[in-house]
Amino acid sequence: MPLNELASSPRCAGQNSVLRNIARGEALKVFLAADADEKLALRIRAASNERNIPVETAADSQQLGRACALTRKTAVAAILK
Numbered sequence: 001m002p003l004n005e006l007a008s009s010p011r012c013a014g015q016n017s018v019l020r021n022i023a024r025g026e027a028l029k030v031f032l033a034a035d036a037d038e039k040l041a042l043r044i045r046a047a048s049n050e051r052n053i054p055v056e057t058a059a060d061s062q063q064l065g066r067a068c069a070l071t072r073k074t075a076v077a078a079i080l081k
Helices: 015-024 038-050 061-067
Strands: 011-013 027-033 055-058 076-080
Touching: 011 015, 015 027, 015 038, 015 076, 027 038, 027 061, 038 055, 055 061, 061 076
Parallel strands: 027 055
Antiparallel strands: 011 076, 027 076
């Protein structure tokens, strides 16, 4: 499962943090929850495409939050350099 990469790598979670790290060129891969808000998904995909960063889809935000070792849901996360 691709989400196990998040457990062993430097990471960030949340819309603002991920967008900031994409803009800085720090994100290597982005994970987007399948149940994420459509506007958020479009914004994340557009920012990732500008920087040629791959985007993978997670089953849901609860699973993505767990993969990031969070006690809450998260719609988006990224692996950092």
